[in-house]
């Protein structure tokens with residue numbers, strides 16, 4: 195069969211990204227899981243138009259909740275042209291009945307066990323309406339199909355070494371989406387790191403681990419990093435702040451080429467951190483912990499969320515200054531979003547605070563989809579946009595880049611400079627986050 199795998203995307207900024215840094219792993223992983231004998235294409239809507247006139251025998255769409263509206267529209271168009279269209283990913287997993295109205299088949303959960311079955315059934319003409327994917331062990335996963343990536347991505351080597359996270363933050367779907375904490379054999383991760391078919395030296399050098407929480411199981415991460423030292427890569431990932439208290443781990447991170455870590459710091463307010471179910475974060479420790487990473491030259495990317503019950507417009511705007519004070523190198527600023535399947539979604543539903551007039555595209559992490567406790571939805575949006583503009587002002591962006599010159603190792607400095615310049619230019623050119631307001635019923 196000819197199979198198109200489409201990773202759906204809707205730009206979050208007025209006219210999209212000027213450059214695309216890192217691709218998702220999902221599409222090239224699904225392609226690798228496809229049983230042999232089929233002809234597969236991977237289309238990232240982020241950088242390529244979706245081919246509605248495709249002659250594929252099967253089209254698979256992967257999408258987040260914020261892209262569900264676009265995915266449903268694509269499915270409608272493709273099915274009108276006689277294509278069989280199937281869905282998978284976080285939104286299909288949490289809202290399978292809704293998705294079933296638009297697709298020939300819906301995959302709930304992980305692909306490893308379900309996708310090969312679905313492909314076999316599609317070939318035999320007996321596609322089922324639903325497939326349940328199990329959270330299978332991660333041994334023996336194939337090499338992602340890096341060869342199918344478009345050349346548009348700056349860091350194409352995306353890898354996953356672990357799946358899941360032991361924490362239970364109120365706004366996060368990971369604990370239900372990828373239950374437990376599973377690790378891949380170190381030798382198989384190293385195999386992915388050794389793929390050398392990329393065109394440019396930096397593409398061979400850089401590794402982006404798309405893990406939920408790479409460092410949380412110490413014996414595993416120590417084994418992985420020891421094996422990575424001779425590979426001489428530069429790598430980045432997402433982890434929890436407790437890494438900063440473990441000098442053995444920090445040393446090994448440095449030796450194995452760590453240049454950046456994303457931490458979900460979320461907030462500076464104690465009440466907001468409580469609302470986030472994130473007792474492991476303590477604002478008074480941020481500065482010291484970030485300094486421990488800077489001592490190793492590692493860039494600190496940090497996520498902050500606006501809209502917790504403890505937040506006010508003032509506390510949100512204040513974060514622009516606070517994140518500078520604690521030494522964050524690259525901030526990521528989002529609006530609290532009650533995704534289906536999360537504790538915060540259940541809470542908002544119980545309290546009647548979900549805004550019923552918001553379409554799926556509002557669930558993109560940059561728009562307001564619920565009634566905040568201490569302000570109106572419009573005030574929350576305005577405070578978030580003010581924070582975003584202030585954080586990526588020329589002065590603050592240059593200050594972070596300048597500081598990185600003295601605190602970061604070369605790869606980390608380059609990463610920080612590129613990302614800060616990227617967001618600052620968006621700000622200066624007016625390419626701000628898009629506003630998706632109420633939609634007509």
Ligand code: B12
Nearest residue numbers: 218220254256258259282283284301304305367404528559
């Ligand atoms: C890496 C990652 C990112 C990366 C890359 C994004 C990308 N497109 O992949 C970055 C950092 C850019 C990112 C950004 C965001 N992300 Co993100 N991200 C992840 C993360 C940590 C891992 C995803 C991953 O690569 N997994 C490995 C690959 C191999 O598998 P997978 O994609 O998980 O898919 C598996 C199954 O879902 C299934 N599957 C998926 N699609 C399909 C399709 C078919 C046909 C089939 C059969 C199966 C299938 O099979 C796969 C293998 O088992 C997940 C958490 C998680 N555990 O899923 C969150 C997650 C997907 N992100 C999420 C969110 C909310 C966001 C943001 C909105 C956050 C924000 N506030 O800004 C942004 C949106 C970005 C945008 N483009 O607009 C949510 C989505 C929730 C939802 N209901 O939609 C998740 C689940 C985390 C969470 N907080 O709950 N993210």
Ligand code: SF4
Nearest residue numbers: 359361362363366368
């Ligand atoms: S620490 Fe991160 S991945 Fe883990 S539950 Fe919290 S937000 Fe999700």
